[in-house]
Amino acid sequence: MIMALLTIITDNWWDIRDLSNLSHEIEKLIGDANGPAWLIYVVSGLLGAIGIVSFIGGVAVINIWVERRVVGRMQSRLGPNRLGPFGLLQPVADAIKLMQKEVLMPGTASGLIFTAAPIMFTVPGILLMAVLPWGRNMTLASLDVGVLFLLAASSLAALAVFMAGYSSDNKYALFGSMRVIAMLVSYEIPIVISLLGVVLFAGTMDLQGIVLFQEKYWAFMILLQPLAFFIYFISVSAELNRTPADIAEAESEIVGGYHTEYSGMKFGLFYAAELINAVVVSAIISTLFLGGWWAYKLDEIVPGWMIYIGKIYGVYFLFVWTRGTLPRFRIDQLLAFAWKWMTPMAILNLILVAAEVLVWDESGWSAGVMIPAFVVINGTLAIATVYAFMRLLAPKFERFPTALRFYSNIDVPSLPATADGAARAGTQTV
Amino acid sequence: MINDTGIVVAFYILAATTVGCALMVAFVRELVQAVLFLALAFVGIAGIYIVLSADFVAVVQVLIYAGAVAVLMTFAVMLTPAADRKNSSTAFWAPAAVLAGLVLVIIVFVSYDTNWQIANRPQFGATAAALGEALLKPYVVPFEVASVLLMTAMVGAIVLTKEEEGEDA
Numbered sequence: 001m002i003m004a005l006l007t008i009i010t011d012n013w014w015d016i017r018d019l020s021n022l023s024h025e026i027e028k029l030i031g032d033a034n035g036p037a038w039l040i041y042v043v044s045g046l047l048g049a050i051g052i053v054s055f056i057g058g059v060a061v062i063n064i065w066v067e068r069r070v071v072g073r074m075q076s077r078l079g080p081n082r083l084g085p086f087g088l089l090q091p092v093a094d095a096i097k098l099m100q101k102e103v104l105m106p107g108t109a110s111g112l113i114f115t116a117a118p119i120m121f122t123v124p125g126i127l128l129m130a131v132l133p134w135g136r137n138m139t140l141a142s143l144d145v146g147v148l149f150l151l152a153a154s155s156l157a158a159l160a161v162f163m164a165g166y167s168s169d170n171k172y173a174l175f176g177s178m179r180v181i182a183m184l185v186s187y188e189i190p191i192v193i194s195l196l197g198v199v200l201f202a203g204t205m206d207l208q209g210i211v212l213f214q215e216k217y218w219a220f221m222i223l224l225q226p227l228a229f230f231i232y233f234i235s236v237s238a239e240l241n242r243t244p245a246d247i248a249e250a251e252s253e254i255v256g257g258y259h260t261e262y263s264g265m266k267f268g269l270f271y272a273a274e275l276i277n278a279v280v281v282s283a284i285i286s287t288l289f290l291g292g293w294w295a296y297k298l299d300e301i302v303p304g305w306m307i308y309i310g311k312i313y314g315v316y317f318l319f320v321w322t323r324g325t326l327p328r329f330r331i332d333q334l335l336a337f338a339w340k341w342m343t344p345m346a347i348l349n350l351i352l353v354a355a356e357v358l359v360w361d362e363s364g365w366s367a368g369v370m371i372p373a374f375v376v377i378n379g380t381l382a383i384a385t386v387y388a389f390m391r392l393l394a395p396k397f398e399r400f401p402t403a404l405r406f407y408s409n410i411d412v413p414s415l416p417a418t419a420d421g422a423a424r425a426g427t428q429t430v
Numbered sequence: 431m432i433n434d435t436g437i438v439v440a441f442y443i444l445a446a447t448t449v450g451c452a453l454m455v456a457f458v459r460e461l462v463q464a465v466l467f468l469a470l471a472f473v474g475i476a477g478i479y480i481v482l483s484a485d486f487v488a489v490v491q492v493l494i495y496a497g498a499v500a501v502l503m504t505f506a507v508m509l510t511p512a513a514d515r516k517n518s519s520t521a522f523w524a525p526a527a528v529l530a531g532l533v534l535v536i537i538v539f540v541s542y543d544t545n546w547q548i549a550n551r552p553q554f555g556a557t558a559a560a561l562g563e564a565l566l567k568p569y570v571v572p573f574e575v576a577s578v579l580l581m582t583a584m585v586g587a588i589v590l591t592k593e594e595e596g597e598d599a
């Protein structure tokens with residue numbers, strides 16, 4: 001009886017289990033009053049925009065607390081716990097502190113670019129939110145080229161980082177932004193190629209279409225494309241500047257990277273935008289690989305956007321987890337990893353997917369046979385290739401080293417010769 | 431439809447942004463600022479594509495030009511010495527202005543001379559799938575030739591700029 005009641009999501013406008021009811025109701029009201037057609041677009045666009053911006057605002061505040069608490073727990077610390085219950089008011093205190101701070105600007109900075117950079121850094125994340133499907137009828141901008149739009153809008157953030165680094169007129173900021181661009185140029189390639197695998201399987205670039213594909217064949221894309229998920233997750237955490245790859249703001253090397261010279265709320269915008277971008281990327285991953293608002297039979301009982309938010313936070317936890325546990329890469333390691341490991345693997349994956357789609361199209365076998373077969377084949381191949389490649393490229397893992405490790409055995413560029421004429425690298429190997 | 435007030439207003443705003451930014455590229459003193467204005471002009475052109483309901487071309491415009499090309503240009507500017515990072519005036523400004531003026535005259539003349547027809551057809555729907563079909567079915571040979579050409583150019587660039595082994599720089 002209760003189950004039967006729960007499964008029916010009504011069409012009443014007050015039923016917030018499907019928020020599209022509300023916008024349909026408004027549309028009908030305008031239509032009944034013979035309102036102009038553009039008013040419908042403006043009103044529904046405004047509604048969606050307000051919803052998305054308030055979600056982003058809330059997320060940016062709450063995630064400061066989430067991230068610090070979770071990382072704290074992972075590193076055997078308490079994290080913020082003084083202000084309010086469980087330290088929940090800490091983000092508010094942070095924000096007030098940032099707003100009170102004086103906004104300094106270096107005298108030699110180029111003013112307009114310096115001010116525009118944090119704004120431009122925040123915009124792409126909010127833009128990306130617009131095309132994500134939040135439920136069966138809940139997409140603000142249903143784009144036919146959704147995946148391409150995601151790539152295009154997220155590539156704009158690099159330009160903003162560059163603007164910040166260049167206009168600061170500070171060598172550390174410049175280093176940071178140069179690193180970001182080097183990283184972006186390297187990691188854009190595996191990102192694009194791994195997403196191409198997903199698009200090829202789904203046969204559409206529309207994000208809602210990709211979710212519907214997963215619903216139709218009852219398989220999360222991560223099962224069909226484990227390697228693509230793996231590659232995308234790692235590459236995107238490099239693009240997000242999160243800790244295993246946050247060399248653009250490595251405190252121990254280049255002070256604060258591109259935001260060295262920023263203070264007050266300008267810095268706050270960078271900080272918030274980074275959290276927003278992490279959530280947006282989690283949302284992209286949950287749409288493309290984890291079924292978005294669809295979760296087998298669960299979406300008939302629970303509203304899609306709630307499932308979606310749950311998935312977003314699940315993926316976000318993975319990002320926090322990697323941040324809390326992994327040490328930072330060096331810049332050359334990170335770039336070599338992109339070119340020597342990620343790109344070949346992504347191309348391998350693409351060839352495999354192309355072959356599978358071709359077989360599926362040509363053979364005419366039913367999806368009930370093909371999908372489980374692809375899941376098994378791709379899963380084993382993903383594990384096998386990752387293992388093989390790791391054995392091929394990485395030094396062999398030894399829990400207890402059997403031989404002495406010399407400095408020369410590790411691939412480090414040799415240091416310049418010291419004053420006494422002997423190369424330092426040479427003296428250490430002896 | 432193309433004659434809607436909103437579309438017309440959007441077109442004029444986008445056109446003004448694009449032309450203004452393009453002018454700023456020529457007039458601004460610092461080269462990095464010029465590159466940033468160029469990126470903004472690219473985005474404006476993408477907006478005009480959206481007005482023309484060419485969504486795929488618009489997104490690719492942002493991805494390739496505003497994303498990749500602008501980043502590449504900034505990278506190139508960064509690698510030049512600081513003294514050369516000026517959008518300084520050259521002796522060629524007069525012939526360049528004459529040439530640009532001539533191009534403008536030709537475009538204006540052609541656009542007035544042509545008898546424009548308003549096509550009586552519905553709006554374009556999704557263009558991505560149709561473009562893909564066209565590229566990989568009837569036009570597959572030019573498409574592949576273009577990609578081979580780009581590959582050759584890339585390999586050539588690497589060969590030209592790679593330093594010899596042992597020739598320590």
